[in-house]
Amino acid sequence: MSVRGLEKIYDSSGRRVRALAGVDLDVPRGAFFAIMGASGSGKSTLLHLVGGLTRPTNGQVLVEGHDLAGLSDRARTVFRRRRMGIIFQDYNLLPTLTARENVALPMLLEGTSLAACEQRVNELLAAVHLSERAHHRPDALSGGEQQRVAIARALLNDPAIVLADEPTGNLDSKQSVEIWALLRRFASEQGKTILMVTHEAAGAAFADRVIVLKDGRVVGTLAPQGSLDAALVATGYQQLAG
Ligand SMILES: Nc1ncnc2c1ncn2[C@@H]1O[C@H](COP(=O)(O)OP(=O)(O)O)[C@@H](O)[C@H]1O
Ligand SMILES: [Mg+2]
Numbered sequence: 001m002s003v004r005g006l007e008k009i010y011d012s013s014g015r016r017v018r019a020l021a022g023v024d025l026d027v028p029r030g031a032f033f034a035i036m037g038a039s040g041s042g043k044s045t046l047l048h049l050v051g052g053l054t055r056p057t058n059g060q061v062l063v064e065g066h067d068l069a070g071l072s073d074r075a076r077t078v079f080r081r082r083r084m085g086i087i088f089q090d091y092n093l094l095p096t097l098t099a100r101e102n103v104a105l106p107m108l109l110e111g112t113s114l115a116a117c118e119q120r121v122n123e124l125l126a127a128v129h130l131s132e133r134a135h136h137r138p139d140a141l142s143g144g145e146q147q148r149v150a151i152a153r154a155l156l157n158d159p160a161i162v163l164a165d166e167p168t169g170n171l172d173s174k175q176s177v178e179i180w181a182l183l184r185r186f187a188s189e190q191g192k193t194i195l196m197v198t199h200e201a202a203g204a205a206f207a208d209r210v211i212v213l214k215d216g217r218v219v220g221t222l223a224p225q226g227s228l229d230a231a232l233v234a235t236g237y238q239q240l241a242g
Helices: 044-051 074-085 099-109 115-128 143-155 173-190 226-242
Strands: 002-012 015-026 032-038 058-063 084-087 159-163 193-197 209-214 216-221
Touching: 002 044, 015 044, 015 216, 032 044, 032 173, 032 226, 044 159, 044 193, 074 084, 084 143, 099 115, 099 143, 115 143, 143 173, 143 193, 159 173, 173 193, 209 226, 216 226
Parallel strands: 032 193, 032 209, 084 159, 159 193
Antiparallel strands: 002 015, 002 058, 209 216
C-alpha cells in the first residue's frame, strides 16, 4: 500500500480545515504500521482515505495496483468490502446477533448462508481465542472480547489491508495487549498489512514502524524493536510531536 502527496481539505459551513497536508507513505505487504499523533493531527482522516471511506482532495492511495481516488464511489465501496478489513474503537457489532453471526455478517450481506461460511467463521473465532463464546451476544462479552469479534469479522474476506482506528481506546491494558498481540500475529504469520492508529506507546511498540503525524504531515518515523520498546517509543514520539 502506498500513499502519494495525500491532501484532504474539509470545507464545511465556510470553515476550511486542511486535515492532511501532503502525506507520502509506503507500507510493505505484511507490515504492521502504527500511526501516532495529537488529537486533530489527521490520523483518522488518513485511515479513512486508505480505506476508501472518503476521497482525497489531492494525491493517490494505491492498494494492490488500484488508485482508490480514481474509482467511483460505487467501485470504491465494492473494493473496500472485498479488500479492506476495518476495526473501530467502539467495535460496531450488531447487538442482536451472536459472535459468530457478527463475524459472518459481511458474507451474509453478500448472500452467502451461515452454513456455507461456518468453517471459515469457526477458524477465525479460534484465531481470536473465542471458540467458547461463538453463541454469545455482544452484551454478554467483555470489551476485549467484542473487539476480538470485530477483528475476526474484519479478517473474514481475507483483506489486503486491515485498518484499526484506536482499537483499544475503550479497553484496559490487559485486554489491549491481547488485541495488539493478535494484530502483530496476523501481520507476522498471515502476511496481513496492518495500519493501526493509537495513542499508546505500548501498543505502537508492537508495530514494525510508527508514523508520527503533526498538523497533517508526517514528522517522523520510529522503528521499535519489539514490545519492550514502549518507553523508547514514548520518548521518540514526544520529541517528534512535541
Ligand atoms: N468530516 C469533517 N468535517 C470537517 N472537519 C473535519 C472532519 N473530519 C475531521 N475534521 C478535522 O480535520 C482535522 C483532522 O481530524 P482527524 O483526522 O479526525 O484527526 P485525529 O484522528 O488525528 O484526531 C481536525 O481539525 C478535525 O476537526
Ligand atoms: Mg481520530
